[in-house]
Amino acid sequence: MPEGIFCNKQPVETKERLHEVLGDKGGAKYYKEMESLEVDVPALKALLKTSCKSRLKTWLNGCMRCGLCADSCFLYIANDKDYRQVPSYKIQTTLGELVAKNGEVDTKFMIHCMDVAWSQCTCCNRCAIYCPMGIDVGVMFSYLRGILFSQGFIPWEMKIGSGMHRVYRAQMDVTSEEWVDTCEWMAEETEEEWPGLTIPVDKKNADIIYTVNAREPKHYPEDLAHAAILFHLAGENWTVPSEGWEETSLAMFAGDWKAAKMQVESVYAAIDRLKPKRMVVTECGHAYRATVTEGPYWAGIKDGKPPVESLHYVEWVAEALRTGKLKIDPAKKIKEPVTYQDSCNYIRNAGLADDVRYIMSQIAEDFREMIPNREYNYCCGGGGGLNGIGRYRKERNVGLTVKRDQILATEAKLVITPCHNCWDAIRDLEEVYHIGIRWSFLKPLLVDMVLVPEHLKHLEA
Amino acid sequence: MYHFITGPLLWVSFAIFFIGTLTHVVLYVKNLDWELDRVSYGAHTLWGIRGALRSICLWMTPYGTRSWRIKPLYTFMFYLFHVGGVLVPLFLSAHGVILKSRWGISLPTLPGFVADLLTVGVMIAVVGLSIRRCIRPEVRALTSGREIGTLIIAVAPFFTGFMAYHQIGGGNFWTLAHILSGEMLLVAVPFTKLSHMVLFFCSRAQIGMDFGIKRGGMKSVGMPC
Ligand code: SF4
Ligand code: SF4
Ligand code: SF4
Numbered sequence: 001m002p003e004g005i006f007c008n009k010q011p012v013e014t015k016e017r018l019h020e021v022l023g024d025k026g027g028a029k030y031y032k033e034m035e036s037l038e039v040d041v042p043a044l045k046a047l048l049k050t051s052c053k054s055r056l057k058t059w060l061n062g063c064m065r066c067g068l069c070a071d072s073c074f075l076y077i078a079n080d081k082d083y084r085q086v087p088s089y090k091i092q093t094t095l096g097e098l099v100a101k102n103g104e105v106d107t108k109f110m111i112h113c114m115d116v117a118w119s120q121c122t123c124c125n126r127c128a129i130y131c132p133m134g135i136d137v138g139v140m141f142s143y144l145r146g147i148l149f150s151q152g153f154i155p156w157e158m159k160i161g162s163g164m165h166r167v168y169r170a171q172m173d174v175t176s177e178e179w180v181d182t183c184e185w186m187a188e189e190t191e192e193e194w195p196g197l198t199i200p201v202d203k204k205n206a207d208i209i210y211t212v213n214a215r216e217p218k219h220y221p222e223d224l225a226h227a228a229i230l231f232h233l234a235g236e237n238w239t240v241p242s243e244g245w246e247e248t249s250l251a252m253f254a255g256d257w258k259a260a261k262m263q264v265e266s267v268y269a270a271i272d273r274l275k276p277k278r279m280v281v282t283e284c285g286h287a288y289r290a291t292v293t294e295g296p297y298w299a300g301i302k303d304g305k306p307p308v309e310s311l312h313y314v315e316w317v318a319e320a321l322r323t324g325k326l327k328i329d330p331a332k333k334i335k336e337p338v339t340y341q342d343s344c345n346y347i348r349n350a351g352l353a354d355d356v357r358y359i360m361s362q363i364a365e366d367f368r369e370m371i372p373n374r375e376y377n378y379c380c381g382g383g384g385g386l387n388g389i390g391r392y393r394k395e396r397n398v399g400l401t402v403k404r405d406q407i408l409a410t411e412a413k414l415v416i417t418p419c420h421n422c423w424d425a426i427r428d429l430e431e432v433y434h435i436g437i438r439w440s441f442l443k444p445l446l447v448d449m450v451l452v453p454e455h456l457k458h459l460e461a
Numbered sequence: 462m463y464h465f466i467t468g469p470l471l472w473v474s475f476a477i478f479f480i481g482t483l484t485h486v487v488l489y490v491k492n493l494d495w496e497l498d499r500v501s502y503g504a505h506t507l508w509g510i511r512g513a514l515r516s517i518c519l520w521m522t523p524y525g526t527r528s529w530r531i532k533p534l535y536t537f538m539f540y541l542f543h544v545g546g547v548l549v550p551l552f553l554s555a556h557g558v559i560l561k562s563r564w565g566i567s568l569p570t571l572p573g574f575v576a577d578l579l580t581v582g583v584m585i586a587v588v589g590l591s592i593r594r595c596i597r598p599e600v601r602a603l604t605s606g607r608e609i610g611t612l613i614i615a616v617a618p619f620f621t622g623f624m625a626y627h628q629i630g631g632g633n634f635w636t637l638a639h640i641l642s643g644e645m646l647l648v649a650v651p652f653t654k655l656s657h658m659v660l661f662f663c664s665r666a667q668i669g670m671d672f673g674i675k676r677g678g679m680k681s682v683g684m685p686c
Contacts, residue, residue, distance in 0.1 A: 054492035055667055062660050065608050067600035068528055068535070076599075083602035092603070129685045130528040132520055133661060134668030293675060297499035304501030304675055351677020351684055375677075375685055376527065 004033025012163025027156025044103035072130035119392035122383035145255030161250025203239035209276035244270030249290030253385030264295035285345030285419035318355035342377035382425030481651020512673015542586035545579035617642035
């Protein structure tokens with residue numbers, strides 16, 4: 001069974017392997033090797049047998065081919081209503097065929113499946129709410145990704161991403177030491193302006209355990225400083241864990257369910273160790289999806305809930321504003337037209353639309369809804385890992401046009417994007433299409449807007 | 462001949478229909494798997510039931526979901542087809558007479574002209590839906606012989622019944638054709654996409670529970686499924 005040096009069925013599990021695969025720039029050799037990667041048909045059959053049950057089978061066989069899902073998919077719209085972008089068509093010609101042939105497929109077919117699974121579906125689940133039969137094509141593509149992962153047919157970046165989680169328990173090569181150092185560094189930097197501010201690491205029994213996206217310590221450490229300032233101003237008793245601090249899961253995008261489980265268990269272990277009352281997750285959509293919505297199932301928790309009540313950052317902000325822990329200076333509210341990117345992962349798939357509306361009512365004078373919005377909003381265009389995959393850059397950029405037009409229609413120049421993926425996609429959107437917009441997480445905006453309580457007003461005077 | 466198709470053949474058809482659909486439901490529910498589906502069906506039962514009912518009711522209500530509302534013409538044809546398709550066979554007075562005389566069951570019946578109108582509605586809807594299948598590229602791409610075949614099997618009893626009722630052409634011929642096509646429909650349900658007669662409810666209940674329990678139903682009333 002020929003397997004490549006870079007492209008093979010083994011997940012990346014060591015630093016050395018990670019470096020090797022990373023060394024193959026852009027995956028040039030990786031994709032070349034993939035062309036001769038053989039399909040392990042017996043393994044595929046066995047996997048289908050144990051995992052393709054009621055729900056999936058009914059979704060595949062019970063699709064009435066009515067086409068109502070077509071217009072729901074932003075990729076269908078972005079690609080001039082090409083029938084090959086109809087959700088039902090996409091899944092039937094990939095997973096549908098794979099199941100119909102009971103796994104008797106070849107390499108070429110698997111590469112085709114890979115291309116469709118990662119470049120023609122961001123797993124945004126929008127089509128699910130338009131299908132009369134309740135068929136969720138996004139969930140099926142996620143399942144297909146798992147199958148493709150097990151056979152080694154995954155985009156190069158996904159292989160690396162899942163490897164990162166296996167090696168570092170983080171989506172990037174950030175070790176626990178580096179993370180704790182970053183916390184200390186940010187605490188020192190911030191303390192000058194905010195005396196008394198700390199970033200408590202591994203404090204037991206705190207009210208809140210705060211967990212992040214590895215990109216924050218790696219590339220945007222000020223985000224951590226902002227989080228600390230806001231917790232400080234709100235008077236929260238909070239902590240970060242030295243281990244199990246990473247919320248995200250490229251493993252989920254990659255379909256590497258084993259790594260997804262390892263990742264989320266590291267967070268739950270931190271909760272067990274530190275016994276916080278609640279968890280707050282940073283401004284990341286898929287991280288929330290992975291750790292709060294899906295994670296409990298990977299970890300085998302029967303009631304489907306994380307070990308403690310867990311809040312997305314927007315939930316915490318909404319709560320802090322409602323209870324008056326954070327107060328907005330009315331003079332500093334956003335005056336210009338501003339819009340909001342409803343993330344599929346915590347809006348459509350977690351029901352937090354109202355919290356967001358409440359926040360916007362408090363911080364903005366001229367909030368403009370995108371149309372459609374809330375649970376019906378379109379994916380930013382870069383979800384499900386698509387943002388990060390070089391092989392599909394062109395397809396991603398075409399997909400961005402739907403969001404571009406939605407934003408343009410609001411006439412707002414500022415887009416609030418409390419999701420790392422959405423943030424990236426909208427940044428890239430501006431880079432590619434130059435529509436003159438700015439984009440921001442909530443934290444930096446809030447830090448400039450909140451009233452500082454009397455007793456914390458040291459250096460300002 | 463007549464005795465055979467209205468006797469044993471009818472019995473067999475009903476048996477296949479009921480056993481087949483029941484098997485679908487039992488297997489569906491039995492093979493749901495909280496770990497594979499990642500929905501804790503057993504843990505938040507009330508939320509699950511709420512989500513499932515919400516999902517089924519919203520989608521059974523004409524124009525009750527956004528998906529129905531943004532396709533008004535399609536939705537009209539869809540309901541024309543399904544309302545007639547369900548009501549006429551169950552509540553047609555001629556069927557009622559047979560039910561009463563054979564098994565002593567009496568169901569309320571539809572006035573003749575209403576049943577007639579509904580039947581015409583079903584046939585118009587099938588023509589409309591077929592035209593849509595041919596002219597809309599996104600639906601044409603999804604259409605295979607299976608879809609066409611299913612539509613023909615579904616509409617055949619209505620067409621033949623209409624012909625028999627109005628005594629067009631050989632009344633006897635159409636009556637026989639009607640009974641046979643009705644039996645074909647019953648037998649086809651478990652083996653074709655017509656199984657959505659029951660699987661619609663299973664699948665809707667499942668996605669309703671999914672959104673109701675896991676994907677936001679506990680935090681928002683606005684979930685559309
Ligand atoms: S809306 Fe649902 S049933 Fe209709 S084609 Fe799409 S997936 Fe199939
Ligand atoms: S999940 Fe989203 S991207 Fe995927 S097919 Fe459905 S609507 Fe399109
Ligand atoms: S990046 Fe944001 S909008 Fe795009 S799929 Fe993810 S959550 Fe949805």
